[in-house]
Amino acid sequence: MQLPKGRAIAVAVVSLLAALGVGHLVAGLVEPSSSPFVAVGNWVRDISPHAVVEWAKDTFGTADKLVLFIGVTVVVLGLTVLAGLLSRTRPTPGLIVAAAQGVIACVAVLTRPDLGQLGITAPVASTVVGLVVFRWLHGKAWPAEEDREGRRAFLRAGAGVVIGAGATAVVGQLVGNRVDVEQSRAEVGRLVPASPAPKLPTGADFASSGSPRFITSNRDFYRIDTALTLPRVSAQDWRLRIHGLVDETVEFTFADIRDRALIERPVTLACVSNEVGGGLISNADWIGVPLRDLLVEAGVKPGADQLFSTSIDGFTAGTPVDALLDPNRGAMLAIGMNGEPLPQEHGFPARMVVPGLYGYVSATKWVVDMELTTFADKQGYWIPRGWSAKAPIKTQSRIDNPRDGATLPRDGATLPRGRATIAGVAWAQTIGIEKVEVGVDDTWYEADLSTEVDVNTWRMWRVSVDLKSGSRRIQVRATDKSGYTQTDALAEPAPDGATGWHTITVNVA
Template identity: 55%
Template sequence: MLALLAALAAGHLVAGFISVNASPYLAVGNGAIDLTPVSLKDFAVRTFGTHDKLVLLSGMAVALVVLAALAGVASRRSPWPGTVVIAVFGLVGLVAVYQRPDLGAVALLAPLVSLLAGVAVFRLLHRAARRGRAPVASRRAFLLTGIGVLAGSAIAGAGGQLLGSTRDAAASRRAVGRLVPARTAPAIPADADFAKLGTPPFLTPNPEFYRVDTALSVPQVRAEDWSLRLHGMVDREKRYGYEEIRNRPLVERTITMTCVSNEVGGPYVSTANFVGVDLAELLREAGVRPGAEQLFSTSVDGWTSGTPVATALDPARGAMLALGMNGEPLPVEHGFPARLVVPGLYGYVSATKWVTDLEVTTWRARQAYWLKRGWGEQAPIKTESRIDTPKGFATVTAGTVRVAGIAWAQHTGIAKVEVRVDNGPWQPTTLSTKVNDDTWRMWWAEVGVPAGTHQISCRATDNSGYTQTGDRAGTVPDGATGRPTVTFTAK
């Protein structure tokens, strides 16, 4: 187990000079995410939420410790069983780093050093252990050797962490200062939400904005190092730096974003004021050629997404290359220095964070990360609603009960929301003031309920006349459907 710790720490130290994703432990974790079946990923997001990656890393740690302990027991007579196990660990790390799309050949040094350090430390400790079986002095020497390995591993691991933090994006973000839009979003009306009645506030604070991504470690990209390449089926390949984008006339838009992993009535929907530039403007500068179908975007960590070109070019859609969020530069975990925001489409085709490459191409030529895994191509957000109060299994006072929640149908807009108790008639609700068709709307109503256990359901109707279906469907391949229902007790 000490040899395993030394191996991982040595790899992490070398990765500090190259890229944090070159650390063998993280590389294997990222590889596991890429290889996980869609159904299992969906289960992890549904069950663990934003803690799914912590669960993965913790599970990996437990598995490695158990395997290392078993290898140690098998190596009491000979060092070869443990050596072979460490070598296998090292080879897995090499393969994981080699397959990372965001790492070059030099990154292989991290798992290679990890392998060599693990084997060397294990052989050293094995010899010391065999010598320490008899004299007290030898046992003391073995103990001191083990303590030295433990201390060295701690120093190496901390060193790797410190080196990785020298490319700190947080300091770069602070230096950006305030982003002032030339065109501000309309002010949010006071009655745009019913927060006092149990709904969320209309604008989601940045720390509370939902986050679902595949990154085990948040990419650290400084604004001064960032650039965006726009190429492919264009007349003129373009490359933009951060200051070039920032110094353009910026626009602010109020947009509600939704994750395709959001279950019926789920939490993965949030609203913010985004500041940036029109994506269509950048595409027009490059000159999109006839036949182009998708805008294939790549994150700095290698994650990819495909957005319909027609949607990105549509001036009425308001697709953005966003630099800011709710009056400040993008938080690092939400894509600093820049991300895509395309209203009306689920995040996996519209919201690439830490974006660094845009390729105009066809659907046949390139397949994005989630498209390869069976998710839908176009991914328009479905008309949905949610009940925020009363909470599930709450106990309330019988009589008049206040029900409140939210509804969304981005780029179409919400026309009405209705509720019903048990299987009774649908009743109208009061809607909040509309901000725009790309944002959610809050609603509330009062219903009468006698003592007992009851269910409240809601359904939204959008501006096209479509009413939210009661047919249940899972999130795969293009978003969940169904009507949210809350069970509660009245006394």
């Protein structure tokens, strides 16, 4: 005799829910990221081949984390359904599949660098509960075949487990969220820099012509990181340790940093994954302290060429020490962004901001550890995955108005007297933009530049040109203050940043 397929699958799925609920509760008590589902998601992300990771980023953009969770959910449910179907006559095959899932969750937790020894208790508890419930429900399912009361008893048992699993998961989430990040941010209060950012001059952007605004709002600032769930760290509990090849190991609390003479500087950050013409670049006023000062206090020993920074969630990055010690570059340990404490998604309580280097080697969020070491001895998270160890931002430019594929009517208002304004942004952090040229069907025009605010920020441009009726190709290229004009050779972002001229096509009526 066999269990019906639906009932066998129900046994497995309900057991999975019980396992995940208990695992989430235990994780909330010990370490939220040890929750089996979250841990497996992190593990899948970390072991995925470089080509798969890049395909996901190219295909799904900033939704790649959601897609990862959906993918993990589909696989886990698929294995769970298989466990149920294999157990229609006896529970042993399903128990083996469920145990294998538990082992994977344990491996996922054990391989996480940010989880302590207690982290393993979450997947272990999850596995034990899942196996016990599976065996118990499987026994309840057999009488259900024979009489109506048995079926009712099975349904009551399954419903009770589902309700209990849901309640347990909710309690686990509440416990895991016991660190109130927004309350901690509020307690930090207003950040008043001793050296504020310069007042924006007239003409700092050409937003009226379609360029971005000079300062990107916190809400609109791009976000790229490896965190599947945002770390929850209070300012009161945060510590930063600087050690390794230093004269003296030093540790700072948030109060130690906040009580210093804070500086505020505009800095443009860019992601190495940004395609030509892409939007993974933003500009903000950052508030913090010079990283150089902290490193000088620790005393950097000769031979240390890499600062190996670690986030609270285990992400690591390697930054060239000479960039951090350069007083003209202005590398910061930032605690504020656009006049307020860092938002949680942008690294609260503290993060690194290093002008002129792509974020994967320089912009560690939720940073808690900095080790002075060498590039020969350690590699940051993205280096074994195919990215270059040192990543200076490349001179680039982008067309923001008009959009690719737009149709421009010649109605006397949109294009008065047949002329159109083309606008965008260019960047060459630490060097500065000298010139921007716009090509319309191979005829090049020099654009007007916005008022320069700082060489560490982007610079807007615009030009008014005559666009004849028909399909028109528009390109842009920038020249930085070193005299370098960006190449037209197209290159993908990997391994050290995309190159090429941003090119669009518009239709003029």
